[in-house]
Amino acid sequence: QVQLVESGGGLVQAGGSLRLSCAAFGVSFSQFTSQFTVGWFRQAPGKEREFVAAREYNNERPHYSDSVKGRFTISIDNAKTTVYLQMNSLNAEDTAVYYCAADWYGGRPETPDIYDYWGRGTQVTVSS
Numbered sequence: 001q002v003q004l005v006e007s008g009g010g011l012v013q014a015g016g017s018l019r020l021s022c023a024a025f026g027v028s029f030s031q032f033t034s035q036f037t038v039g040w041f042r043q044a045p046g047k048e049r050e051f052v053a054a055r056e057y058n059n060e061r062p063h064y065s066d067s068v069k070g071r072f073t074i075s076i077d078n079a080k081t082t083v084y085l086q087m088n089s090l091n092a093e094d095t096a097v098y099y100c101a102a103d104w105y106g107g108r109p110e111t112p113d114i115y116d117y118w119g120r121g122t123q124v125t126v127s128s
Helices: 029-035
Strands: 003-007 009-013 018-025 036-043 051-057 072-075 082-087 094-103 122-127
Touching: 003 094, 009 082, 018 036, 018 094, 018 122, 029 036, 036 072, 036 082, 051 072
Parallel strands: 009 122
Antiparallel strands: 003 018, 018 082, 036 051, 036 094, 072 082, 094 122
8 A cells, every 4th residue: 555645844934945755655666756646736725626746657747837837846756755846935825735646657647536645745834
């Protein structure tokens, strides 16, 4: 059973940065880097869960939502089954619970329904 654990959330001032981590358990490094699509989603209070960023299993160019493009970067660790989300120039609209999700050979990475595995989320709060 694949398990995902997010970390790195917290309180930050507007304009600041955070790096979120998503550690995967129950999967080998080879599987994680070549067979899994990994995505980040977020959900603010009273709003639906929205796509943030994703890395497809075939390692083609990453996907970003328009609201974070140019500010957030998704990357994969070279030695661990961990994906990162580097978040820069944060603003109050980025405040949300951030979730990591993964799927075997997932296409359409911006669609939450494709993902079989989800973490419990990590809170990011940006103060203005």
